[in-house]
Amino acid sequence: MPQPRKTQISLIDTPYYHCVSRCVRRSFLCGEDKFTGQSYEHRRGWVEERLLFLGTVFAIDICAYAVMSNHTHVVVCVDKDMADSWxxxxxxxxxxxxxxxxxxxxxxxxxxxxxxxxxxxxxxxxxxxxxxLYDISWLMRNLNEYIAREANKEDGCTGRFWEGRFKSQALLDESAVLACMAYVDLNPIRAKMDITPETSKHTSIQTRIHSLIKGEQPRKLIRFVGNHRKNKPKGIAYNLIDYCELVDCTGRCIRNDKAGYIEQHHSPILTRLGLETEQWLTLTTEFEQHFSTAVGSEHMLQQFKQHTNHQRIRGMAKARILLQHT
Structure with a gap:
């Protein structure tokens, strides 16, 4: 039975959340229907454009996204203080x-x-x-209802386009946030839709890499603001170059036809997170398999469990193994 949204969102514990929406129809959200030969690839652009637009309206920053053939992944950061200041x-x-x-x-x-x-x-x-305007459910509603209307109009039909509700996971600490972002950014590579992050269309990693080549950061995505320091600007406290390099290395590791590995001393992010390569690779390839409502260290999961009145949280055992150093 689906859990109430209030038991999945707790801004006391974290502003970061991973949201997944899946298409209910066989005809696909995007990509090409193998049965009819009809291409829906252009719809990936609809989703990306709409999502980035919503990020400029809501007090919710877009951290990562990937538009797949029959589902979308989004990592967001709620900025309630910004909404309260308006x-x-x-x-x-x-x-x-x-x-x-x-x-x-x-x-x-x-x-x-x-x-x-x-x-x-x-x-x-x-x-x-x-x-x-700082409610994740309203953000996803404005994304999914818009896409459903456009797709139904194009298909000349009516009815449900998405599964009942989007799935959300609370990302309770830095390890969970960075691992989930990489997991989302590498979705097309794991699905063998693309071979490198920079060629993965309609993903945040491609957008970040293209901006990085120009010496910039995407204006419609949350910024990487460098190492932790006092009075740092809002954003993710890591270097963008380090993140892009780590995603690239991880992508090579998970591809069967291209050898690759991550050297611990070459990965500042893993060093700061206190994660081993094996832990990182498990998180970025099996993220949704091991955790449900929330992701983080055992201590953070216990706090989230208390604040949301859950009797139990799936993933405690995996948290002790995969996120034991956080």
Whole structure:
């Protein structure tokens, strides 16, 4: 039986989450249908474009993504403080990029005068909008419903396009976040859709590598901000070059037709995480197999279990083996 979303999301424990949506129809979300020969490859661009757009509207940063043939992976970081800092005007402006809002919110955005009672009502509405703009469920709803409408329109049919709900995993520590990002970025290589990260279309790693070649970082993805330090800007506390190199090495290891290995002293990220190569490779190839609702060290899992009122959390044993140094 599906678990309530409130038992899967706990911002007290972590702002990072891995979300997976799967297509329910045999006709595929993207790729080519082997039975009919029809190509749906262009839909991968729909998903990528919509997801990156939503990242500019919501107070939710996009960390990693991969658009596959019948499912999508997204790693996100919720920034509740950012949403709380927005003015009511900013909240309404952002919400209207996605929905029509109410007559009062439309009137307010036009600059028309509102009575005292109308303003009180609008403030209550804006509070709801603010909460939705840092809600992962609303982000995924705005992604999946949009894609479903476009795909149904193209297919000339109606009905359910996605499975009932998206799956989410809380990423409770740095090891879980970095391993999950690499797991997502390497999805096309594990599926033998591509042979290198830089050629993996519609993935965050390709976007990051193409920007890195220009000496930049993608504006619509969360930034890598270097090593831990005081007053560091918001972002992932590792070097982007180190991450891209680690993903490349990992990709060579998991491909059967191309030998490769990761030398511990050549991987600053693994050194800082305290992970051995074998642990890292297991995490980045079998991430979803070993963990369900949350991923992290045993201590972090115990805390998450308490805060979300779970009786048990699957993955405790694997956490002791794979994330014992975190």
């Amino acid at each position: 003015s009511m005007k900013e909240v309404i402006r952002r919400w209207h990029q996605l929905h029509q809002g109410t007559l009062l919110s439309q009137k307010f955005q036009k600059g028309d005068a509102l009575s005292t009672s109308e303003m009180i009502s609008l403030k209550e509405t804006a509070l709801i909008y603010r909460q939705r």
